Amino acid sequence: MSQPSRPVLLALCAVPVAGLLAAAALAPLPFSVAKPGMTADVLGENGGKPVITLSGDGVKARKTSGELRMTTIVATGPDATVRLGDVVGGWFATDEAVMPKDSVYPVGDTSQEIRDYNADQMKQSQDDATEAARAFLGKSADDLDAKLRLAEVGGPSAGLMFTLGIIDKYEGNGAGGDLTGGRKIAGTGTIDEEGKVGAVGGVPLKTQAAKRDGASVFLVPAAECGDAKSELPEGLRLIPVKTLSGAVGELKALESGGKVSSC
Structure with a gap:
């Protein structure tokens, strides 16, 4: 009985290889594909409300200029199917990032669990922000309270x-004017x-x-x-920051034309 020629053998071997590649292309992978998300001016309004x-006792809010924009990323959900083509496309796209799903969604297996977790993280973040601001301003909980509204945004x-x-x-913050200097300043x-x-992660997408x-300055964790x-x-x-007081100092220096840190 004659043996198959070499081209035939190669063709026969290619069949299972092609099948494996096709299966790999269709198989779900443990990744999320993230893109630049929305930004919001925390000095402005959301849904028609500040x-x-x-x-607080004797608290007056001052009129500000400029913007302080918080930034976000948006990623494929925990229930979404990400395949090889999505991953390859994300690696080569400048406005996308491929991230391990566990790093994007460290807790929870469903969209509802993720939403609940992110809502809790956002609430804790707001509480910590109020406490940090009080400490910086030298105020107690009786002197100063803050209510923060930002719908459909989660995480810390x-x-x-x-x-x-x-x-x-806050009127009387000692900043000697707007922290923004009238600029659009973003950060995370x-x-x-x-x-x-x-x-926080996802910083390259947040800078985009x-x-x-419209931001010209971005505050980034050092x-x-x-x-x-x-x-x-x-x-x-880019302006790197490690502490709240450092961030305020950098913004004051930016406004006055002083020395400002860089990455």
Whole structure:
């Protein structure tokens, strides 16, 4: 019996390989594909109401100029199916990022569980922002309270911008004027009650969202400078921050023409 020729053997081998590749292309993968999300001015309004409302004994809110924009990313949901084609496309796209699903959704297996978790994180972030602002201003809970409204946004990454917004709106904050200097300033970073700024992830996509919505300056947790520089949009200035007081100091220096830190 004659043996199959080499071209025939190669063709026969190619059949199972092609089948494996086709299966791999269709198989769901444990990744999420993220894109730049919405931004929101914490000094402005959301749904027709102020994002930040101050109250307390003798508290007066001052009229501000400029903007302090918190930034977000939007990712495929925990129930979404991400396949090889999506991952390959995300790797080559400048406005997308492929991230392990566990890093995007560390808790919960369903969309509702994720929403509940993110809502809890946002509430804690707002509470910490209020405490950090009180500590910076030297006020107690009786002296100053803040109500924060920002619908359909979850997670802790707006903490820094919330805190700066409370300080900027507070009459008698000692800033000597607007923290923004009339600029559109965006940023990201968690905040704790002691005013420490923490890393958040997804920074390159957030810088793109900031530039898209008109920001010229971006406050970034110092630990994420490298990530922020990797795909920095042209014309967007990075300012690294580690603490709330440091962030306020950098904004004052920016306004006065002083020395401002860079990544």
